[in-house]
Amino acid sequence: MSIIDYSQKIPNNVDLSSDRTLQRALELWQPNFLSWWGDMGPEGSHQHDVYLRTAVSAEPSGWAHFDYVKMPDYRWGIFLAPQEVDRKIHFGEHLSKPVWQEVPGEYRANLRRIIVTQGDTEPASVEQQRHLGQTAPSLYDLRNLFQINVEEGRHLWAMVYLLHRYFGRDGREEADALLQRRSGQENNPRILGAFNERTPDWLAFFMFTYFTDRDGKFQLCALAESSFDPLARTTKFMLTEEAHHMFVGDTGLSRVVRRTAQLMKQSPHEDVRAAGGIPLEIIQKYINFWFSYSLDLFGGEISSNSADFFAAGLKGRFKEQDQYTDHIAAEGSFVMEVVEGGKLASREVPLRNALNEVLRTEYVKDCGKGLARWNKALADEGVIARLYLPNIRFHRHVGEYAGHHFDLDGNLIARDEFEQRQNEWLPTLEDREYVRSLMHPVTEPGKIANWIAPPASGIKGKPFEFEYVRL
Numbered sequence: 001m002s003i004i005d006y007s008q009k010i011p012n013n014v015d016l017s018s019d020r021t022l023q024r025a026l027e028l029w030q031p032n033f034l035s036w037w038g039d040m041g042p043e044g045s046h047q048h049d050v051y052l053r054t055a056v057s058a059e060p061s062g063w064a065h066f067d068y069v070k071m072p073d074y075r076w077g078i079f080l081a082p083q084e085v086d087r088k089i090h091f092g093e094h095l096s097k098p099v100w101q102e103v104p105g106e107y108r109a110n111l112r113r114i115i116v117t118q119g120d121t122e123p124a125s126v127e128q129q130r131h132l133g134q135t136a137p138s139l140y141d142l143r144n145l146f147q148i149n150v151e152e153g154r155h156l157w158a159m160v161y162l163l164h165r166y167f168g169r170d171g172r173e174e175a176d177a178l179l180q181r182r183s184g185q186e187n188n189p190r191i192l193g194a195f196n197e198r199t200p201d202w203l204a205f206f207m208f209t210y211f212t213d214r215d216g217k218f219q220l221c222a223l224a225e226s227s228f229d230p231l232a233r234t235t236k237f238m239l240t241e242e243a244h245h246m247f248v249g250d251t252g253l254s255r256v257v258r259r260t261a262q263l264m265k266q267s268p269h270e271d272v273r274a275a276g277g278i279p280l281e282i283i284q285k286y287i288n289f290w291f292s293y294s295l296d297l298f299g300g301e302i303s304s305n306s307a308d309f310f311a312a313g314l315k316g317r318f319k320e321q322d323q324y325t326d327h328i329a330a331e332g333s334f335v336m337e338v339v340e341g342g343k344l345a346s347r348e349v350p351l352r353n354a355l356n357e358v359l360r361t362e363y364v365k366d367c368g369k370g371l372a373r374w375n376k377a378l379a380d381e382g383v384i385a386r387l388y389l390p391n392i393r394f395h396r397h398v399g400e401y402a403g404h405h406f407d408l409d410g411n412l413i414a415r416d417e418f419e420q421r422q423n424e425w426l427p428t429l430e431d432r433e434y435v436r437s438l439m440h441p442v443t444e445p446g447k448i449a450n451w452i453a454p455p456a457s458g459i460k461g462k463p464f465e466f467e468y469v470r471l
């Protein structure tokens, strides 16, 4: 099961040819996917030869093969992590029973909704990033963008396979709808807020891959615990691909910060703008914006859905198996700050109803690691200023804090004050225009734009000067 069969129209390791009906249905969906890719995939990429990785096996050891691929010829396929023998449900009300290989009727609607919501983010991000190839700071970065784009396309395949295989006719309809919604489109937008935000410049792209893809990591980790085994196996394999996306964001931001620090030191009065770099204040405002939008993706702090999903065994906690001992979580509580009578007050919430917040707390911890690395780049270059994460209450649009106003430290403030000060905290139109003014494509191997430092190493042992994209 684990070797991927590339002789078929749809590469897969799920023995697709043994189920003719399913195979035919997916082969009918395939041209629609390709036409979506043609319309909404990376602009101007269709003639490029790109040094890409393709999955050749779903085994953790040596799963990827690197070579030049013409972008539209990338082989999107269906790859599930190997099945664990005798896997048992390890949390919720069905603890210790065998995992499900088919969808239990009572959970069908919820599972479908989980899969559709996850699936929708994948093409959304490709749509959000489709113009970025026109302004890549180097061929190395251009290649990374395209790698992420093709893999998000593959993640869509991963979810569409589940919909077709396990949800019959409504699954097929949902799969079609995934190709019809469009990021940012008013009458038929993508499901989640952050996936309708524009990603118009490379600073936003690195923020997206650091903060928003990281939400993806935590959602996928929670689903990799699922009692619905095909979902667990699918998301497990997606996580191996996802790691690179976050690496691109993390190292991308490190490189931007390092370059900014260098320009601060080089220019009199630390005037980064005059030197053609991105000032630290703008980087901080982008962090404030993308971090807050990505926090919203975890859903409300107090959520009966999260309780239901956990009790049913559909969605676990982060590292449920390794990190917790009480896998029922029916007792215990979680204390969080909520707004009550115009003030912040502590409220104790039953643990299961606070699981979105539990997952979000893990996420925040993980986000902090990047900040430490970027601040180290500042320290290395002799700059005293530091970057930080705003308080989780700042600039939220979902959950307990939505509709209230907070400063960067999480103090409740009046709307007026927020409106007066938001230009200090969030990117202004002018900030965005300035960043955009720096975005010029650099397409010569070994060359890089002035606003970002080169990476410490290349891809797959190749040097930075390697011709990662043949234009």
Ligand SMILES: [Fe+2]
Binding pocket: 122, 151, 152, 155, 216, 242
């Ligand atoms: Fe993805």
Ligand SMILES: [Fe+2]
Binding pocket: 152, 213, 216, 242, 245
């Ligand atoms: Fe991703």
